[in-house]
Amino acid sequence: NQSIANLLEDMFTICRFISLALCLGLSFAYPDHAECRVNYNVPLQCSEAKERILNQMAAWDQQTECPGQCEKVTKRRGPPLVSVNYEGTNNPCTACPCGQKCLYSLAQQTNNLIKGSHFTPVFKYEDAISFEFNDKSDGTCDIEGFSTATLSYAYFDFGTNYCNLRNLLDGAGISSLPGFTESTNQNVCMQLDRINCAKY
Numbered sequence: 001n002q003s004i005a006n007l008l009e010d011m012f013t014i015c016r017f018i019s020l021a022l023c024l025g026l027s028f029a030y031p032d033h034a035e036c037r038v039n040y041n042v043p044l045q046c047s048e049a050k051e052r053i054l055n056q057m058a059a060w061d062q063q064t065e066c067p068g069q070c071e072k073v074t075k076r077r078g079p080p081l082v083s084v085n086y087e088g089t090n091n092p093c094t095a096c097p098c099g100q101k102c103l104y105s106l107a108q109q110t111n112n113l114i115k116g117s118h119f120t121p122v123f124k125y126e127d128a129i130s131f132e133f134n135d136k137s138d139g140t141c142d143i144e145g146f147s148t149a150t151l152s153y154a155y156f157d158f159g160t161n162y163c164n165l166r167n168l169l170d171g172a173g174i175s176s177l178p179g180f181t182e183s184t185n186q187n188v189c190m191q192l193d194r195i196n197c198a199k200y
Helices: 002-024 046-059 067-072 160-171
Strands: 035-042 104-110 113-119 126-135 141-149 181-183
Touching: 035 160, 046 104, 046 113, 046 126, 046 141, 046 160, 126 160, 141 160
Parallel strands: none
Antiparallel strands: 035 141, 035 181, 104 113, 113 126, 126 141
């Protein structure tokens, strides 16, 4: 059936990338799974930062339409159902996804923790996301964000797991605050060098 065919295609793509890397003698400093860990420092109390992220997850929940209505597309790299440009550009999107600021789900929250999921628009692959908050004595908040594919064989992600986190901070207006900083690297964030949050 279609789901098995998609699974086999994914596995073939992964094997092809790994084989090519081995043949060319390339080495990647990436983690061994599709995931990303990012540390943020934001000029807010953690309670406000947490509330902003929760509100943004609710605004982009699983009932929210994705750019180009790609959540209704079932064909890999299928065209969007409505014409749309990549966010912030005049470049038309011709193959889904056309942006992934949608399809978030909240699973759990405590005083210093948010856990949830983000689903890709076309095949609804699930990435588990979390934010852990720590108030600092200077009035700022340290946040550790983590996103990981729930598929055990997932590897290359084109920076999707980075974008799962960053899109929420952008949408919540946190990343644009004076003094906002983030810290990550390719050892803990898959394909950080290939991020394109306008698409992924």
